[in-house]
Amino acid sequence: MGDEYAQVTYDALVKMRRQLKDIFGPCNERLMLKAMRLYGSFAMLNVRFSNEKILKLGMPKPPRFTDYIAGCVQSTRGLSIQQQMVVDFK
Numbered sequence: 417m418g419d420e421y422a423q424v425t426y427d428a429l430v431k432m433r434r435q436l437k438d439i440f441g442p443c444n445e446r447l448m449l450k451a452m453r454l455y456g457s458f459a460m461l462n463v464r465f466s467n468e469k470i471l472k473l474g475m476p477k478p479p480r481f482t483d484y485i486a487g488c489v490q491s492t493r494g495l496s497i498q499q500q501m502v503v504d505f506k
Contacts, residue, residue: 426452430449433445442496443496
């Protein structure tokens with residue numbers, strides 16, 4: 417992990433609410449907190465996805481994340497977090 421990485425509670429994020437624009441750029445603080453709460457709840461489930469069943473059904477093996485991360489970066493370049501959330505939360 418990076419030197420500045422820290423796992424914090426949701427209450428800590430709420431206290432940092434006014435700093436979110438400095439961290440993420442232009443954003444709606446309320447929506448960012450909601451998104452982090454949703455993601456945090458999901459992450460705490462500690463669930464791991466397995467491709468085993470879909471591979472047995474004949475689906476092709478998915479690409480490695482490192483094979484398409486450049487496309488993710490390119491397709492979001494110049495978009496704020498809030499603009500990306502419009503797509504993610506539709």
